[in-house]
Amino acid sequence: MRHLLIASVxxxxxxxxxxxxxxxxxxxxxxxxxxxxxxxxxxxxxxxGEPGSKIAPALxxxxxxxxxxxxxxxxxxxxxxxxxxxxxxxxxxxHAVFAxxxxxxxxxxxxxxxxxxxIESSQVIELPYFNVHVNDERRKAALAATVxxxxxxxxxYAVHLTNRLTVGQRARxxxxxxxxxxxxxxxxxxxxxFNTSPFTWIGHLIPIPTGTQDDRLEELVxxxxxxxxxxxxxxxxxxxxxxxxxxxTRGFTTLAFATADANDVSDxxxxxxxxxxx
Numbered sequence: 001m002r003h004l005l006i007a008s009v010x011x012x013x014x015x016x017x018x019x020x021x022x023x024x025x026x027x028x029x030x031x032x033x034x035x036x037x038x039x040x041x042x043x044x045x046x047x048x049g050e051p052g053s054k055i056a057p058a059l060x061x062x063x064x065x066x067x068x069x070x071x072x073x074x075x076x077x078x079x080x081x082x083x084x085x086x087x088x089x090x091x092x093x094x095h096a097v098f099a100x101x102x103x104x105x106x107x108x109x110x111x112x113x114x115x116x117x118x119i120e121s122s123q124v125i126e127l128p129y130f131n132v133h134v135n136d137e138r139r140k141a142a143l144a145a146t147v148x149x150x151x152x153x154x155x156x157y158a159v160h161l162t163n164r165l166t167v168g169q170r171a172r173x174x175x176x177x178x179x180x181x182x183x184x185x186x187x188x189x190x191x192x193x194f195n196t197s198p199f200t201w202i203g204h205l206i207p208i209p210t211g212t213q214d215d216r217l218e219e220l221v222x223x224x225x226x227x228x229x230x231x232x233x234x235x236x237x238x239x240x241x242x243x244x245x246x247x248x249t250r251g252f253t254t255l256a257f258a259t260a261d262a263n264d265v266s267d268x269x270x271x272x273x274x275x276x277x278x
Contacts, residue, residue, distance in 0.1 A: 166200050191248070
């Protein structure tokens with residue numbers, strides 16, 4: 001098993017990804033106005049770099065995703081003035097913000113927030129960098145945004161943590177997001193791909209099965225006042241049944257949650273939760 005995992009890492013290894021040439025946040029408005037409903041559906045989905053022309057139909061065609069109100073996206077490709085998040089937002093008639101993290105292919109990859117109603121503000125949060133040697137991302141950043149739910153402001157975070165980190169390194173990388181959230185007086189939704197594979201890593205390359213990444217991160221965010229309502233979601237990756245993604249909340253009750261395959265357009269499953277503001 002260990003040799004298979006190492007071979008998989010090396011097979012997908014690429015050169016280091018430099019910081020993006022343009023770090024500006026891309027904003028995509030729509031004609032939609034108003035506030036998200038008190039009971040809303042939140043989705044987090046790692047797009048694996050796929051284009052909006054594939055992702056938008058997959059979202060519309062999946063019964064669990066077509067009524068999403070708020071979509072947090074990772075591995076979003078930015079290119080030619082309209083990122084994949086921009087393409088999805090235009091297709092669905094939503095608003096979107098996209099923050100590039102690192103250079104990739106003909107543009108950049110990053111994180112995004114797509115909302116049925118206006119996104120009032122956004123902010124990039126720089127995250128600590130860890131050199132993982134292969135397929136290395138030289139810049140990591142999270143995205144914070146403000147939307148309104150039932151007329152009240154809510155802070156939303158889109159996060160994609162580096163793969164092949166130890167438990168301690170993962171805690172240090174998410175620390176700026178948790179510190180930012182600690183200062184908010186609003187309800188909070190924190191979602192994304194936290195790369196909580198069931199391994200720790202020697203030298204960022206050799207996997208040691210431990211099964212402690214997800215529960216240790218959940219323990220950490222609970223210490224910062226978050227609920228971890230989707231902890232029993234099961235696998236969110238097609239690879240080795242790993243649970244990589246999560247949705248953490250403050251100021252909400254979770255009514256239901258599950259994964260959705262979104263027509264298998266990504267190597268991740270989409271993770272959704274039905275939330276109700278307190």
